[in-house]
Amino acid sequence: NAGVMQNPRHLVRRRGQEARLRCSPMKGHSHVYWYRQLPEEGLKFMVYLQKENIIDESGMPKERFSAEFPKEGPSILRIQQVVRGDSAAYFCASSHYRGNTEAFFGQGTRLTVV
Amino acid sequence: KQEVTQIPAALSVPEGENLVLNCSFTDSAIYNLQWFRQDPGKGLTSLLLIQSSQREQTSGRLNASLDKSSGRSTLYIAASQPGDSATYLCAVSGGNNDMRFGAGTRLTVKP
Numbered sequence: 207n208a209g210v211m212q213n214p215r216h217l218v219r220r221r222g223q224e225a226r227l228r229c230s231p232m233k234g235h236s237h238v239y240w241y242r243q244l245p246e247e248g249l250k251f252m253v254y255l256q257k258e259n260i261i262d263e264s265g266m267p268k269e270r271f272s273a274e275f276p277k278e279g280p281s282i283l284r285i286q287q288v289v290r291g292d293s294a295a296y297f298c299a300s301s302h303y304r305g306n307t308e309a310f311f312g313q314g315t316r317l318t319v320v
Numbered sequence: 321k322q323e324v325t326q327i328p329a330a331l332s333v334p335e336g337e338n339l340v341l342n343c344s345f346t347d348s349a350i351y352n353l354q355w356f357r358q359d360p361g362k363g364l365t366s367l368l369l370i371q372s373s374q375r376e377q378t379s380g381r382l383n384a385s386l387d388k389s390s391g392r393s394t395l396y397i398a399a400s401q402p403g404d405s406a407t408y409l410c411a412v413s414g415g416n417n418d419m420r421f422g423a424g425t426r427l428t429v430k431p
Contacts, residue, residue, distance in 0.1 A: 239418060248324075248409060248423040249364075262418055297363060299419075308354065309419065313363040 208233070210300050211280075212312035219288050219319050227283040227315045231300030238281045239309065240273060243295045255281060288319045322347045324412055326422035333400055334430050341395040341425045343410035348388050354419065355384050355395050356409045364409065368395070400429045 211230040219225050231238050236257050241249040251265040255275035266273065270288075275281040285292055295316050299309040323346040333339050343353070352371050356364040368377045368384040370393070376385040383396040393410060407426045411419035 241419075241421075248326075248421040249411075249419075251418050251420060254418045299364075307352075308366060308369045309413075310366065311356075311364040316361075 210298055210310050210312035212296075212298050212315050214315060215313060217315055217317050219317065221289055221319055222287050225285040225288050225292070225317055225319075227285075227296050227298075227317070228280045229283070229298030229300075229312060230280040231298075232302075232310055235300035235302050235310075237301045237303070238275050239299045239301075240281075240283050241297045241299065243297060243314075245294075249297060252283075285317075288317075290319050293317055293319045322350075322412060322414065322420040324410065324420050324422040326408075326410060326425050328425060329423065330426040330428075332428040332430065335400060335402060337400050337429075338396070338398050339400055339427070341397070341408050341410075341427070343393040343395070343422055345391045345393075345412045345420075347412075347414075348391050350388065350412045350414060352413050353384075353386055353393050354411050354413070355382075355393075356411065358407045358409060358424070360407075367408075397427075400427075402429045402431050405429050 238255045240252040243249045253266050253273045254262040270286045272284045295314045297314045299311045301307045301309045325344045327342045354369045355367045370377050370386040381398040386393045407424040409424045411421045413419050
């Protein structure tokens with residue numbers, strides 16, 4: 207039973223390009239969460255999704271950022287027209303149920319904008 | 321809005337010492353609290369999960385307590401080892417299981 211899989215592990219983009227980050231939850235998990243971690247800081251909640259639905263996107267920047275979790279395939283975090291300030295580690299977590307359950311994290315995608 | 325604070329931000333101890341990491345949160349209406357370990361440049365490893373109805377959880381040399389009414393949790397590490405060196409993060413979950421994290425405590429255990 208593979209854990210949460212994120213790819214790519216490292217991503218380099220030039221300013222203005224698009225970044226697409228993928229997250230495959232653990233088998234049987236239908237809840238996915240994205241977090242961003244800046245250097246020397248804790249994780250900041252971005253968005254919570256269930257299959258085909260965005261439940262809470264209160265932590266997502268209003269522009270350039272979007273997320274989806276289609277019926278088939280991984281969850282995608284998409285950043286359009288990246289800027290240097292988007293450089294960070296992006297972590298995905300998944301859980302089985304909503305509420306009182308343990309969440310498991312992927313290894314993260316480290317985005318560098320040059 | 322839930323705010324999570326971890327004290328101290330950094331801690332350095334000699335090998336063999338027992339130590340306590342602190343986590344406080346502002347909204348006591350939580351579903352659970354989870355302690356994670358993060359090694360440099362790596363992902364998060366779950367250490368302990370405490371449900372809101374529980375007072376503590378133990379795993380090996382680790383013991384985590386939860387006082388929901390006062391908004392506090394502690395992670396106790398017994399007989400620390402150099403391999404325990406890492407950043408320790410606590411996270412509280414509300415009704416959506418969307419976790420709010422503290423900034424972490426960076427622990428260094430010196431041989």
